[in-house]
Structures are given as structure tokens and as C-alpha cells.
Amino acid sequence: MLYDLPAGGVEPGETITDAVKREAKEEACIEVEVGPLAFVYEYAPQLNGEKYGPVHTLVMMFECTKLSGSAARMPEQPDPNQTGVKWIALSRLGDIQLYANIGKQIQNYAIHKRNIDLIEEQRL
Template sequence: MSNHIRIRAGAIIIKDDLILLTEYNDPIRGLVYDFPAGGVEPKESIIEAVKREAKEEASVNVEVGPLAFAYEYVPHLNNNKFGKTHTLVMMFDCVIKKGSFPKLPEIPDPNQTGVKWIPLAELEKIELYANIQSQLKNYTFHKRNIDLIQEHNIKYEAD
């Protein structure tokens, strides 16, 4: 069990009180939304994964900002409702780069039907894959970020 926790990276993109979400027609749950997010690949930093997932799922280039929050899914504590893989999702506050516009990618994820700007005030009216609407609204109002410390960016004095 060498990889017992799957690490995912995601983008929180908010502009003018709207949040950018990917839209899916889930065979079991119907219409659901999610963030541009996905698994971190081998030899990829978490920041690189955020950029790649935003491009792959929403067709946007992003500037990755601070870590907004982490979300953990532990299967045995949740009756395996999202499968049997223990997952840690690190969500980053992102901004779309100038000249980049969200749209459904040419090769969307399975069941992906769109990329939508959803008013923050209407988050409770939609279904997110993870039911974190209240935590997301709390984050947008208070913007308490968490520092991501990356060893490769730490400067050491010469010995």
C-alpha cells in the first residue's frame, strides 16, 4: 500500500462574485459541478498540477495563488460514497491569465458537459461533487489563505 492517499490539486477561480466550475452529467447523481481539479502526476509539483488541470478541464491558463484550503475524503468514514480511495485535495486561489477564456475543452473529462460561471450567491442551489458550499462561501468572504511551503523554494545559507 505505497500510495494509500491520492493527492489532488484544484483551482478556485472567482471573478465578480462568480465562481468557475466544471459541469457534469453524472449517471447516478445527475447534474453536478466541481472545480477544475485532478490528481497530481509523477514528477509534477502541486502547482504544476493546478495549472494543468485548469487547462485540461476549463481551457484556461491560470496564475496560481495561495493555498485556499484542503479537503480530505476518508472512505471508511464516509461509507465509501465516493469510492475506496483516500484522497487529499489541495485547493488554490487562482486568477485566469489575460487572453484566456473558459470553455469546454476539445476532449472533456467523461460526463463533462460544460464550464460555467456560477454566482456565489447561488452555490446552495447547485450540487457540488463534495458538499462544501458553506465552506467555500466562508472562504470567499474571509480569504484566510494557508502558506504552501515548497522545499525547492527555500533558500539556505551556504555552509
């Protein structure tokens, strides 16, 4: 079984942080406060035997905090391959198969909290 984090693209007229909030709501039915940019993940299919398909992707991972009163659950219209919603303890990330295999990087970020600046032109 593969586990994945809520994710998706940015829609027209939407900021990246708005997209993070929307995807968390759509895929796990939770409200989140979007914190700092934690890290960036790149999947280059030509360098990885196309193990996740042919599309080159760049993913921005943000630290998020679940807002109180918000409980994760399966959405009414889940993604086609989604079978559930489950919190996994940081200490157990090595025991599961994440899509993509970034469990160690998530654990490392949680320990060291080394952030990357997100520079948004509209805020300059």
C-alpha cells in the same frame, strides 16, 4: 446534476502549482495564475459510507485568478463524465450540488481569505 471544480493528480516532475495550471487548462481551457492555498479537503470513504467511492483522497484547494484573454470552454477531449463548463457565482453555490459538498467553505474563504501556507522544499 453534479458540479465539480477542475482537479486531478500531480504528474511526475510537476509541482503542485504546475498541476493546478495544467488541470485548469485541460478541463476548462483557461489559463490561471495560482494564488495561495485556500484549504485542504479530505474524503475518507470508511467514514462517509463510500458515497464518492472507495479511494481515500486529500485535495489541496488553491485560490486562482483567470488570466485576461482566457475564456472557459469545453475541452476537445473532456473527462468521461464532463458535460460542460460553467462559471457559478459565489452567491449561487448554495443552489447547486458540488462534488464534494464544499460550497459553504468556498464562500467562507472568499469572505475571510484565511490562507494556509504552502511550504515547498525547493523554495526554502
